[in-house]
């Protein structure tokens with residue numbers, strides 16, 4: 001596919017599409033990233049990654065060490081105390097990192113930007129991303145969709161992760177999904193087990209269709 005067909009190309013004629021991955025602390029954002037990277041590489045998508053951490057580059061180091069992607073294609077943004085500032089109010093650091101990747105890799109098609117772990121109200125600026133995922137997990141409780149956090153309501157794709165844990169934490173998955181559909185006004189919701197990779201192909205497919213326009 002050509003990145004010139006992506007929505008991002010309208011704003012940035014030669015740039016890669018930019019996809020945000022946000023969500024509460026520990027919901028599985030990095031685990032999802034680690035499942036997405038090999039799938040996009042296998043389908044021939046030219047990708048790079050930006051991770052956001054509070055005061056370290058821990059997530060970036062984890063992804064670099066994983067061997068899933070060339071380490072130089074993974075940039076770290078250190079956000080300080082407020083992870084959401086760097087993806088919403090003032091995304092300057094992330095924009096600079098994404099521009100740097102665009103310059104370094106002229107054929108780049110997709111940049112995955114993982115936010116630091118935050119709360120249910122976090123969201124991405126559309127100046128930074130073309131599309132964003134919000135990752136919650138069943139261990140946080142099946143009432144999360146009912147709490148109507150901004151991430152749950154407004155993300156382009158809601159990912160409910162750790163479905164394998166549902167029986168162990170007394171979560172009624174059917175009800176959780178139903179309530180997610182109710183509050184999201186038709187926006188997509190997908191279920192994953194990022195420890196095993198279950199459900200991740202559907203996430204890739206969704207991004208390919210909606211961001212890369214590549215079926």
Ligand SMILES: Nc1nc2c(ncn2[C@@H]2O[C@H](COP(=O)(O)OP(=O)(O)OP(=O)(O)O)[C@@H](O)[C@H]2O)c(=O)[nH]1
Nearest residue numbers: 024025026027028029030031117161162193194195
């Ligand atoms: N059982 C189970 N564990 C998972 C799943 N996905 C992630 N985990 C585990 O959950 C923990 C947190 O996962 P991470 O990927 O580090 O979560 P994160 O959202 O990136 O965390 P922060 O960056 O600290 O906000 C790790 O111990 C993962 O192994 C899943 O689907 N099922």
